[in-house]
Amino acid sequence: MKKTIVIYQSKYGYTKKYAYMLGELLDCPVYNRKRIQSDELLEYDCIIYGGPIYVGGVSGIDVIDRYPDIFKKKQTIVFTCGLTDPSLPETVAHRNDHMKQQLTKESYQAIKIFHLHGGINHKKLPLAHRLVLLLIHHLHIKDDISSLDIGEKEIMNAYGKIVDFTSKEALYPIVEYIKKDV
Template structure:
């Protein structure tokens, strides 16, 4: 089997959980983005990078968005339902160099646990909720909808099954 690194950046563990499942299924190295630099990655045939979505940005993506790798697969983990989301703007911001894009991108749903949020994150969510509430129904984005539906609660949408397309793709490419 080829050398694969699964790298993640996660504040509250949902992205980390998906990364752990992927690494386990592919017998890959699991690395915390905060503990690696680009030079550590040259030994791998494939990099699978996963980051949590925070205020429309993909955590830690600069690690892999500026250097070229043999194979790069990216996954995002957010609160909004991926079936309702348009990720074009997020991915355009994450990969500003149009000439270099990941081979594949996947979007998974995480969760949120309000009592566990940091003061800063909880304040931000309160602010976001107030902004969303001022909008008319037709103006509310998928993220806004998810904030209103889950505000103040503990919700967990993580699901191992959603990884099947990513795992199938990687196995085919590196077969």
């Protein structure tokens, strides 16, 4: 198997959880994006980047375009992690659209993308984030849920709850992809 590394950025812990599960499944190192130097990536054949969906975009994904000489020579896989259900076509389209805006066309076309279902724990959110969710909740409390976009629906359904959709099984397609592409 290719020499692989998982790097991630996590805001609330769900992306980190997936990154470490993936590291265990692939028997490879896992690093927080902020704690690894770009030159350390040179020794790997496959770089997996995991980033949370935050305000529509993938946090930290700019690392791919910041070091194009490294990433264009490697097999690069990106997994996103967010509250919206990645089995829904509108979730995938929404995440992909944001990634197309965040990356150069060349980078976007060169990566393999997987979308994962994360979670939310309102009790652990910073006050500012809880207030934003409270505002969204109050704005839509009387709305017909079918009239809301996918993100608003998820916020309404998860509001005030601890929701964790992470699972090791969700990572199997990534593992299979890496193993078949030896």
